[in-house]
Amino acid sequence: MSEVSPSGDQGSAVQPPEGAATLEVVEVKRGMFGAGGSGDTSGYGGLVTPITMPAASLRPYGSWFDQVVDVLSEVLNEGTATGGPGFDEAVEKVVVDLHSADSADARQAELTIHVAREHVAAVCQALRDDQDLRFELSLGVSGVHYPHDAGRELHAVYHLASITHSRRLRLEVAAPDEYPHIPSTTSVYPSNDWHERETYDFFGIVFDGHPALTRIEMPDDWVGHPQRKDYPLGGIPVEYKGATVPPPDTRRSYS
Amino acid sequence: MSAPTDHRPPPAPHATRPAGNEDMSSTVRAFEAYGDGDWDDIAREAIGEERIVVNMGPQHPSTHGVLRLMLEIDGETVTEARAGIGYLHTGIEKNMEFRTWTQGTTFCTRMDYVAPLFQEAAYCLAVEKLLGITDDIPERASVIRVLMMELNRIASHLVCLGTGGNEMGATTVMTIGFTAREEILRLFEAVTGLRMNHAYIRPGGVAVDTPEGFTTQARAALKNVRGYLKQLGDLMLANPIFKARLTNVGVLNLSGCMALAVTGPVLRSTGLPYDVRKDNPYCGYETYDFDIPTSKGADCYDRVVLRIEECYQSLKIIEQAMERLDRTEGEPVMVADKKIAWPAQLAVGGDGQGNSLEHIKKIMGTSMEALIHHFKLVTEGFRVPVGQAWQTVEHPRGELGVHVVSDGGTRPYRAHFRDPSFNNLQATSVMCEGGQVADVVVAVASLDPVLGGVDR
Numbered sequence: 001m002s003e004v005s006p007s008g009d010q011g012s013a014v015q016p017p018e019g020a021a022t023l024e025v026v027e028v029k030r031g032m033f034g035a036g037g038s039g040d041t042s043g044y045g046g047l048v049t050p051i052t053m054p055a056a057s058l059r060p061y062g063s064w065f066d067q068v069v070d071v072l073s074e075v076l077n078e079g080t081a082t083g084g085p086g087f088d089e090a091v092e093k094v095v096v097d098l099h100s101a102d103s104a105d106a107r108q109a110e111l112t113i114h115v116a117r118e119h120v121a122a123v124c125q126a127l128r129d130d131q132d133l134r135f136e137l138s139l140g141v142s143g144v145h146y147p148h149d150a151g152r153e154l155h156a157v158y159h160l161a162s163i164t165h166s167r168r169l170r171l172e173v174a175a176p177d178e179y180p181h182i183p184s185t186t187s188v189y190p191s192n193d194w195h196e197r198e199t200y201d202f203f204g205i206v207f208d209g210h211p212a213l214t215r216i217e218m219p220d221d222w223v224g225h226p227q228r229k230d231y232p233l234g235g236i237p238v239e240y241k242g243a244t245v246p247p248p249d250t251r252r253s254y255s
Numbered sequence: 256m257s258a259p260t261d262h263r264p265p266p267a268p269h270a271t272r273p274a275g276n277e278d279m280s281s282t283v284r285a286f287e288a289y290g291d292g293d294w295d296d297i298a299r300e301a302i303g304e305e306r307i308v309v310n311m312g313p314q315h316p317s318t319h320g321v322l323r324l325m326l327e328i329d330g331e332t333v334t335e336a337r338a339g340i341g342y343l344h345t346g347i348e349k350n351m352e353f354r355t356w357t358q359g360t361t362f363c364t365r366m367d368y369v370a371p372l373f374q375e376a377a378y379c380l381a382v383e384k385l386l387g388i389t390d391d392i393p394e395r396a397s398v399i400r401v402l403m404m405e406l407n408r409i410a411s412h413l414v415c416l417g418t419g420g421n422e423m424g425a426t427t428v429m430t431i432g433f434t435a436r437e438e439i440l441r442l443f444e445a446v447t448g449l450r451m452n453h454a455y456i457r458p459g460g461v462a463v464d465t466p467e468g469f470t471t472q473a474r475a476a477l478k479n480v481r482g483y484l485k486q487l488g489d490l491m492l493a494n495p496i497f498k499a500r501l502t503n504v505g506v507l508n509l510s511g512c513m514a515l516a517v518t519g520p521v522l523r524s525t526g527l528p529y530d531v532r533k534d535n536p537y538c539g540y541e542t543y544d545f546d547i548p549t550s551k552g553a554d555c556y557d558r559v560v561l562r563i564e565e566c567y568q569s570l571k572i573i574e575q576a577m578e579r580l581d582r583t584e585g586e587p588v589m590v591a592d593k594k595i596a597w598p599a600q601l602a603v604g605g606d607g608q609g610n611s612l613e614h615i616k617k618i619m620g621t622s623m624e625a626l627i628h629h630f631k632l633v634t635e636g637f638r639v640p641v642g643q644a645w646q647t648v649e650h651p652r653g654e655l656g657v658h659v660v661s662d663g664g665t666r667p668y669r670a671h672f673r674d675p676s677f678n679n680l681q682a683t684s685v686m687c688e689g690g691q692v693a694d695v696v697v698a699v700a701s702l703d704p705v706l707g708g709v710d711r
Binding site: 190254 | 340341344346348349350352353354384385386387388389390513514515516517518527529534535537635636641642643644645647654656658660662663664665666668669671673677678680681710711
């Protein structure tokens with residue numbers, strides 16, 4: 001009945017679908033209605049719900065996704081002769097987000113390749129240079145902080161586009177909070193310069209090998225990385241027409 | 256999934272040099288600052304000769320807001336140019352994590368305030384992807400979105416051309432540009448109630464249908480806009496002074512654009528017809544008939560020509576969209592799923608725009624359940640399935656990307672905007688170095704950065 005222990009023992013109790021790799025628990029929610037701090041009269045207060053990101057997809061992925069993953073695998077495995085990482089070493093998992101579509105041919109279907117962080121530059125190089133891949137355009141890096149994803153708290157997401165083949169995919173790279181280092185991809189995509197600076201500024205991910213990794217949006221002497229989940233939003237109560245509106249991060253949350 | 260094993264010792268904080276490349280440190284000269292010394296002393300020690308660094312901005316009218324340019328100049332020649340940003344950072348992305356999915360549009364519309372409807376559209380398309388309702392958006396809602404975006408594209412290009420002209424001393428270009436933009440802003444006001452910060456496009460559709468007689472009003476206004484566009488073209492494109500100032504200035508070729516991921520008119524001025532509306536269509540753009548103008552010069556003059564051309568192409572799309580608007584009169588503008596659809600029926604009242612009185616009477620007086628549902632949907636918001644989505648749209652300045660992550664709750668777990676101005680400003684140094692100081696203004700104007708979008 002109870003698949004998840006109330007103690008919040010994450011991961012172990014979550015069963016992935018058959019054949020798929022383990023699921024990534026990114027968040028653990030308690031209770032039923034999101035609102036916390038009030039007396040629980042519903043009886044649902046002890047409910048613990050682990051939030052997991054979509055699991056690794058199984059072949060065939062559909063659409064052009066299989067071809068891209070096959071070619072990437074071929075290119076990476078060829079590269080092992082010159083000291084590059086093999087496909088199994090570099091790619092952790094492949095996820096296809098269908099977004100409720102019937103098949104991967106639908107416009108809203110998206111391909112995510114999870115890459116081991118030490119090999120992200122090699123994977124980018126392969127994706128950019130091979131004639132069957134040709135992801136020439138990097139549309140930047142965005143960070144996501146998952147405090148509950150033990151050992152993989154900080155994620156960097158790279159959005160790539162191929163003008164030649166009209167394709168888009170994203171790479172996802174994870175780093176632990178204790179050692180938030182990811183190799184820079186600026187040698188492959190110079191445009192990621194400012195995007196990596198922004199991700200460093202907001203999340204504290206250090207991109208090793210970046211030419212000048214300094215803060216870009218926040219002042220140089222700013223303490224902390226504002227987009228992390230442990231960084232408070234701040235704000236003051238505002239009085240309007242006699243009523244006081246509390247700051248947004250202290251209002252009731254339903255999530 | 257376990258952490259990737261890494262046995263290297265953690266380097267000093269903020270070390271960005273690749274580990275294991277120790278001899279690099281010997282090639283980098285170190286300087287020590289102590290006491291009440293001056294940075295100039297260190298600079299003199301490092302360079303040994305006089306260098307003039309001019310700080311242009313952040314408060315300078317020709318920098319389109321609070322852009323700071325650090326120029327090292329030798330006489331009139333710019334030898335080094337760097338852009339400094341962050342002066343308008345307002346933490347919109349962080350704020351969005353503390354509001355419902357619908358309230359997110361109110362925030363992202365304030366990013367690039369010259370082209371607000373593009374952020375709204377991109378964000379809503381991304382949220383709709385996560386909700387799995389991409390195919391359920393009513394046709395009329397998509398048509399209105401296309402119409403509003405194309406109107407906004409013209410308005411944005413007019414600001415770019417107008418301010419760009421003004422910065423070179425051509426005040427008439429500015430006055431014509433802003434007069435024409437005024438016509439479009441009046442249309443926005445008629446539809447959304449506001450001239451900017453619309454929050455009009457909502458997840459699932461648009462907030463309210465177009466007012467009665469809108470297409471008649473719009474056709475009359477666009478006739479004027481077409482006239483103003485012709486005037487602008489006549490004023491600028493054959494003007495010898497204008498051409499002398501812009502031709503072969505701020506050149507950035509195709510490989511430069513691709514390396515720096517510069518998109519939009521700057522990329523198309525190199526001859527590559529890359530436009531998200533054609534490459535990866537959204538909102539039904541594949542059903543409209545329009546062209547992607549390109550040119551070969553890759554300089555500031557070609558970008559002006561392209562922007563005027565794009566305005567005409569947008570007018571072409573708007574005409575087709577208005578025909579469809581007339582055809583779909585009375586059809587819904589919000590997704591049918593009442594668990595997502597915003598329940599408001601907005602109307603202009605004496606105190607501004609709000610819910611119409613009849614609608615309030617109806618929901619308050621007919622069904623208790625409907626009232627509860629309305630209340631829950633507005634205060635709590637709808638839940639969005641776990642996952643992440645990426646959506647790009649063709650913004651007037653290039654490719655705008657939105658990355659949204661949901662943890663299954665009523666608020667975005669993360670919303671990231673890849674603003675085209677933010678990315679394109681990286682090209683400042685490449686476009687300005689080696690040119691004259693006066694060309695910096697022209698080159699930056701041709702990138703058309705809007706700092707609200709850059710800093711977010």
